[in-house]
Amino acid sequence: MLDLNEEIKARSASGAAEKLxxxxxxxxxxxxxxxxxxxxxxxxAALPDEARERAxxxxxxxxxxxxxxxxxxxxxxxxxxxxxxxxxxxxxxxVDDTIETLREMVKISFITYxxxxxxxxxxxxxxxxxxxxxxxxHQTLGEVMLKDVxxxxxxxxxxxxxRLVLDRHYPAYxxxxxxxxxxxxxxxxxxxxxxxxxxxxxxxxMVGLEKEERIATHWLRSLKLRHPWLQFNLITAFLxxxxxxxxxxxxxxxxxxxxxxxxxxxxxxxxxxxALAVTLRGMTLGEMKPGAARxxxxxxxxxxxxxxxxxxxxxxxxxxxxxxxxHQERPFMLAFVVFAAMVxxxxxxxxxxxxxxxxxxxxxxxxxTASSIFLTTATDCVSMGTLLLLATILVR
Numbered sequence: 507m508l509d510l511n512e513e514i515k516a517r518s519a520s521g522a523a524e525k526l527x528x529x530x531x532x533x534x535x536x537x538x539x540x541x542x543x544x545x546x547x548x549x550x551a552a553l554p555d556e557a558r559e560r561a562x563x564x565x566x567x568x569x570x571x572x573x574x575x576x577x578x579x580x581x582x583x584x585x586x587x588x589x590x591x592x593x594x595x596x597x598x599x600x601v602d603d604t605i606e607t608l609r610e611m612v613k614i615s616f617i618t619y620x621x622x623x624x625x626x627x628x629x630x631x632x633x634x635x636x637x638x639x640x641x642x643x644h645q646t647l648g649e650v651m652l653k654d655v656x657x658x659x660x661x662x663x664x665x666x667x668x669r670l671v672l673d674r675h676y677p678a679y680x681x682x683x684x685x686x687x688x689x690x691x692x693x694x695x696x697x698x699x700x701x702x703x704x705x706x707x708x709x710x711x712m713v714g715l716e717k718e719e720r721i722a723t724h725w726l727r728s729l730k731l732r733h734p735w736l737q738f739n740l741i742t743a744f745l746x747x748x749x750x751x752x753x754x755x756x757x758x759x760x761x762x763x764x765x766x767x768x769x770x771x772x773x774x775x776x777x778x779x780x781a782l783a784v785t786l787r788g789m790t791l792g793e794m795k796p797g798a799a800r801x802x803x804x805x806x807x808x809x810x811x812x813x814x815x816x817x818x819x820x821x822x823x824x825x826x827x828x829x830x831x832x833h834q835e836r837p838f839m840l841a842f843v844v845f846a847a848m849v850x851x852x853x854x855x856x857x858x859x860x861x862x863x864x865x866x867x868x869x870x871x872x873x874x875t876a877s878s879i880f881l882t883t884a885t886d887c888v889s890m891g892t893l894l895l896l897a898t899i900l901v902r
Contacts, residue, residue: 519548520727527557531564539569543692544587544700547576568592572690584667585660587700588681588690593620597630597648601641604633618678621688622651629680629688631655657682660689664700665789671697735879742883749887753894762832763897766825766844770889773817774851778881781806781859789863789873799864806856814852818845836901843896851889858884 526534526549534553538546538561550558550573562570572590579585592615595604604620611617620633631651641650657680658667671679671694678691750757750767757763785802788794794802822845829837862880863873 519545520552521724522549523552523554523557527554529557531560534561535565535569538573539565542587542696542699543572543576543589544582544696546573547586550577575689579660582664582700583660584658584662584664584681584692584697585689587664587692587696588660589693589696591621591680591688591691593617594623594688595620595647596624597622597646597651599647600643601638601645601647601650602643604647605638605643608638619680620647620651621680621691622647623688627688628686629655629657629682632680655680657686658692659684664697667692668697739879739882742879743886745883746886746890749891750894752891753898756894756898760834760840760897760901762825762829762834762840763893765828766821767890767893769821769824770844770847770851770893771886773821773848774855774885774889775882777810777813777852778855778859778885779878781809781856782863782877782881783859785860785863786873786877789867799860802864803857803860806860807853810853810856811849813856814849815845817852818848821845821848839901840897843893843900847889847893847896850892851885854888854892855881855885858888 526537529537534557538549541549550561553561562573565573568590572588576586576588592611593608595607608617608620618635620635620638621629622631622633623629630648631653632655633647633651637650637652656674656676658670660681660683662670676694678693679697680688681690681692683689784806785794788798788802822841825844826837826841829840834840858881862877862884866877867873
């Protein structure tokens with residue numbers, strides 16, 4: 507079972523389902539029970555109906571019930587990551603009776619806290635193991651429990667939950683519904699693992715990689731997942747080429763400009779990627795509070811101007827030296843064109859780097875999804891178009 511489990515961990519949800527679909531119900535249930543609960547839900551959803559039923563029938567009643575409960579929550583909701591709660595007692599339960607019951611329970615389950623609920627399963631408080639062991643044995647759980655309980659809402663997104671637990675670092679957190687009813691618990695390790703995976707997937711999402719692709723993904727499936735984005739990128743590249751084509755006469759007259767087109771595209775692209783990375787990081791860490799977008803856009807505008815002036819000055823010197831070496835008629839004007847184009851391009855790139863993920867989020871899409879493709883299109887069109895337009899107007 508352990509070897510099967512380790513093999514599944516290296517696969518995507520669809521790949522794991524493919525591997526498990528012919529296994530027995532006991533093997534499927536045993537393998538899934540050792541995985542992150544959120545990933546377990548992805549695998550269960552990808553399994554054929556018959557294999558899923560085998561797994562649910564073979565799992566213990568508590569685990570099967572928890573899997574079915576977790577399936578009610580979609581996306582990255584905390585409810586998808588819940589483990590079943592084992593140590594649940596009523597407030598009138600005495601400490602000594604609870605300890606005796608736990609002696610058997612800890613042999614088969616890992617118990618961190620004791621949860622106290624009312625007959626309607628509403629969470630009233632928790633008892634730590636230390637408080638339980640050092641309390642008077644005749645006291646009730648209602649007397650020794652901590653009543654001010656921190657709990658997570660089952661519908662809360664992972665990012666929001668991570669912000670709430672950032673300065674707490676508890677080993678486990680109770681999960682409740684809107685009415686305060688205890689639904690399960692989510693372990694801190696599970697949340698941090700899911701967040702780490704989410705962050706690691708951003709780099710791929712920015713260039714059009716699907717989140718389910720892994721190293722072990724078959725090359726045909728990888729081709730299917732990646733190729734549509736490459737076709738879309740080709741269309742955007744044609745758009746940039748069309749912008750250059752509008753100034754074909756200028757390029758024919760001033761061939762030296764062709765040397766600096768990739769320079770502008772590269773510098774403005776890097777400027778945009780820096781702004782994009784900061785914006786996505788802010789979204790991931792929950793720094794994008796209401797009203798934060800405007801200061802961010804303003805900051806990236808000024809940074810783009812300052813960075814553009816710095817690199818534009820060096821690029822202008824390079825253009826002047828090159829133009830003089832080629833005996834161009836107006837080397838100073840060519841240098842000024844490069845400088846001005848670099849400043850404007852970096853301003854536009856900084857704006858694009860901030861606005862692309864903000865716009866995608868407002869439209870309801872993942873802010874990281876193929877954002878670099880949109881950014882590259884904007885920076886290429888603006889940088890090349892600006893250089894050639896200024897050269898057409900100023901260099902006669």
